[in-house]
Amino acid sequence: xxxxxxxxxIGFTCNWCSYRAADMAGTARIKYAPxxxxxxLMCSGRLDPTFVLKAFAxxxxxxxxxxxxxxxxxxxxxxxxxxxxxxxxxxxxAQMGIEPGRIKLLWASAAEGAILANEINKFxxxxxxxxxxxxxxxxxxxxxxxxxxxxxxxx
Amino acid sequence: xxxxxxxxxxxxxxxxxxxxxxxxxxxWAAEQLKxxxxxxxxxxxxxxxxxxxxxxxxxxxELGLTRVVVAACSPHLHERTFRTACKNAGLNPYLCELxxxxxxxxxxxxxxxxGTEKSKAILSGGVERxxxxxALEPLRVPIHPATLVVGGGIAGIQAALEIAxxxxxxxxxxxxxxxxxxxxQFDKTFPTxxxxxxxxxxxxxxxxxxxxxxLLSWAEVTKVDGYVGNFQVVVKQKARxxxxxxxxxxxICVEKCPKKVVDDVFEAGxxxxxxxxxxxxxxxxxxxxxxxxxxxxxxxxTCKACEKFCPTGAIDFNQKDEYLQFDVGQIILATxxxxxxxxxxxxxGYGRLPNVLTxxxxxRLSNAAGPTGGKIVMKDGVTAPKSVGIVHCVGSRDKNYNAxxxxxxxMQSLKFAHLVHERTGAEVHNFYIDIRTPSKGYEEFxxxxxxxxxxxxxxxxxxxxxxxRLPGEEGKLVIQVEDTLIGKQRRIPVDMVILSAGLExxxxxxxxxxxxxxxxxxxxxxxxxxxxxxPVATMTDGIMIAGCLQGPKDIPASVAQGAAAAAxxxxxxxxxxxxxxxxxxxxxxDKCSGCRICNNLCPFNAILYHEDRxxxxxxxxxxxxxxxxxxxxxxxxxxxxxxSNEQVLAQIEGLLMLNVxxxxxxxx
Numbered sequence: 001x002x003x004x005x006x007x008x009x010i011g012f013t014c015n016w017c018s019y020r021a022a023d024m025a026g027t028a029r030i031k032y033a034p035x036x037x038x039x040x041l042m043c044s045g046r047l048d049p050t051f052v053l054k055a056f057a058x059x060x061x062x063x064x065x066x067x068x069x070x071x072x073x074x075x076x077x078x079x080x081x082x083x084x085x086x087x088x089x090x091x092x093x094a095q096m097g098i099e100p101g102r103i104k105l106l107w108a109s110a111a112e113g114a115i116l117a118n119e120i121n122k123f124x125x126x127x128x129x130x131x132x133x134x135x136x137x138x139x140x141x142x143x144x145x146x147x148x149x150x151x152x153x154x155x
Numbered sequence: 156x157x158x159x160x161x162x163x164x165x166x167x168x169x170x171x172x173x174x175x176x177x178x179x180x181x182x183w184a185a186e187q188l189k190x191x192x193x194x195x196x197x198x199x200x201x202x203x204x205x206x207x208x209x210x211x212x213x214x215x216x217e218l219g220l221t222r223v224v225v226a227a228c229s230p231h232l233h234e235r236t237f238r239t240a241c242k243n244a245g246l247n248p249y250l251c252e253l254x255x256x257x258x259x260x261x262x263x264x265x266x267x268x269x270g271t272e273k274s275k276a277i278l279s280g281g282v283e284r285x286x287x288x289x290a291l292e293p294l295r296v297p298i299h300p301a302t303l304v305v306g307g308g309i310a311g312i313q314a315a316l317e318i319a320x321x322x323x324x325x326x327x328x329x330x331x332x333x334x335x336x337x338x339x340q341f342d343k344t345f346p347t348x349x350x351x352x353x354x355x356x357x358x359x360x361x362x363x364x365x366x367x368x369x370l371l372s373w374a375e376v377t378k379v380d381g382y383v384g385n386f387q388v389v390v391k392q393k394a395r396x397x398x399x400x401x402x403x404x405x406x407i408c409v410e411k412c413p414k415k416v417v418d419d420v421f422e423a424g425x426x427x428x429x430x431x432x433x434x435x436x437x438x439x440x441x442x443x444x445x446x447x448x449x450x451x452x453x454x455x456x457t458c459k460a461c462e463k464f465c466p467t468g469a470i471d472f473n474q475k476d477e478y479l480q481f482d483v484g485q486i487i488l489a490t491x492x493x494x495x496x497x498x499x500x501x502x503x504g505y506g507r508l509p510n511v512l513t514x515x516x517x518x519r520l521s522n523a524a525g526p527t528g529g530k531i532v533m534k535d536g537v538t539a540p541k542s543v544g545i546v547h548c549v550g551s552r553d554k555n556y557n558a559x560x561x562x563x564x565x566m567q568s569l570k571f572a573h574l575v576h577e578r579t580g581a582e583v584h585n586f587y588i589d590i591r592t593p594s595k596g597y598e599e600f601x602x603x604x605x606x607x608x609x610x611x612x613x614x615x616x617x618x619x620x621x622x623x624r625l626p627g628e629e630g631k632l633v634i635q636v637e638d639t640l641i642g643k644q645r646r647i648p649v650d651m652v653i654l655s656a657g658l659e660x661x662x663x664x665x666x667x668x669x670x671x672x673x674x675x676x677x678x679x680x681x682x683x684x685x686x687x688x689x690p691v692a693t694m695t696d697g698i699m700i701a702g703c704l705q706g707p708k709d710i711p712a713s714v715a716q717g718a719a720a721a722a723x724x725x726x727x728x729x730x731x732x733x734x735x736x737x738x739x740x741x742x743x744x745d746k747c748s749g750c751r752i753c754n755n756l757c758p759f760n761a762i763l764y765h766e767d768r769x770x771x772x773x774x775x776x777x778x779x780x781x782x783x784x785x786x787x788x789x790x791x792x793x794x795x796x797x798x799s800n801e802q803v804l805a806q807i808e809g810l811l812m813l814n815v816x817x818x819x820x821x822x823x
Binding site: 008010016019020022023025026027029030031032034037038039040041042043045046047048049050051054055058059060069071072073074075076077078081082085109110117 | 230260759797808
């Protein structure tokens, strides 16, 4: 199983540094692990702990949180607030029995595409070593009753 | 009513189609995401082309699409393009979502199967997200016509004059007694060798006389409140002890003042000034400043020579610092740079060896209005050097100090070499890592220097010493260097060494950044909105940056930035009101418990607390839309438009294909 296991990672990036680092990695054609799927937030400070839990609950095996370097935040200091929240989330996850290694905080400036790519590769391998999380009810063997289908959206 | 979603997958030539089976992605979306509201999914060679945009517009009109998802390049490149396309077809632009399958997929993967699968996930995330999008309107706020320009160097001067000439009021604040900045200290400017004062002083005089410019020198900004279009700033006017309404600028007080002080600012420590002074003869404004720290009257209680001799009775020892308040619509920061402290490299001997100078000291030494009247002489004040060494990249391009290139030092060093040659006939050695002469006329200047017979030694100087090891080194400064072109260590004895020190952000740039709500890079320079496409705007709407506080640059580049910042400012003033991206936080006042957790999280002071109703409210014009308060609100009372909880949570589900998987698990 572990031979074929491809982890899925949700990455939260800020609009100004880390998302642009991902753009830069792309522009520079740096090849890296396809396991990460990015969500753009305006700032890493926007990261609601719910997002992390939701990602794990929806089937992610790892969560990457990425923002501007401390001192470089485009909203002055909001990445510090993200950092505070990150360690809180990490503790919370541990209490819920999720390995702390499944979540990673990464500072990446808009110029650090190569660093971002490299760190994503490393993180993918770390999560791969941890194995699948199996938190997603629809992926598990028995689909629990609370796995409701998405509600039809009405305008 | 369900949403009608249109999905458009771009080939981007072969940029995407090379590693993503674009047709398969579109077909998959049409089938597998049909239950989520996708009514049409198309692929096209270049979605951003006018034909690609027409495709979307036609579908909006004919199929009545209520949402659009484009899978193409990064939103930083073409989000605006597709939003505009939607707007032109009558769909609110914020109901369009651009997901990146190029930078984040096709360009970073080589395997087509992997690329196609990941593209589907990314697209699925976009579809789930767009369902929760809301129709938004840009916010509109009126703009105050006045502009604050902070810093009276060449960049600030240019910006102020452009705005004032366009007919709008400017308030210029300068910390020193006179405007002019570093450029006023120079004798010649490269590569044309124009006299710096001759080209600068007319502009300074224009600033001083302009009816639209209120010039506050010897003043500092202490407080900034408000937001784009409506800033309130407080300026501390330091006491000059000179009543400017009475002063004629005759200079008798300066002449009569008995106290001499070393001038560390304008003369870079090479010359002296009086306790009451104007930094240089052409200073604007012409009124002197009394330096209370060094004035004999303020120290000992007697003297008052200046007061005694002032013909108009303009001296006022009791003057106090004043705090002035102004309303301005926009702000241009041009606070400039500072010289790298060469003492940090002790092996270069600055401060220990008398004839080792910094570049700014040499500027003053070579300046016709400087302490030696422009005579290039050694510390004894009479002897001209017979040989001079100029060391490039002191504190720049050096991992131990600053990794960046200071950009002006090569040309400045070449200029110094020329001036030394011309005025003393001395032999000149330039020690360089690389010669960088990228602007107009710069390479030609370098060629001219080569023809003049300047020696160029490629290598980083290891040591500058006065200890004699070889004959011929007696009484000389010996430059120890590895000449990397011949692969040998050399010891070159010279009479004088000029350290071409790098440019650094001013020591208080971080405080300035905090005051104005901006941010600095790791190097300490202020960060522009976009390094290439928006170099004078900042992340804070209504605040521009110009000149060296954004990064090292020469005079033409500083002038260009000053003018560019002014053009942006004038353009906004003329619109009378401006529109702001509606990515903002709003507080649902019914849900707000008044806990005030969000209040202290906002670095822009955008969250007001209403004591009477015990609820918080976000000022949309101050809010920058980072969303930190949204994430922090324990009651879930704050919504972030454009990045709402629903949108992000839906995107997570979409990215993990929960939408598709659930359909499979639900019995038909």
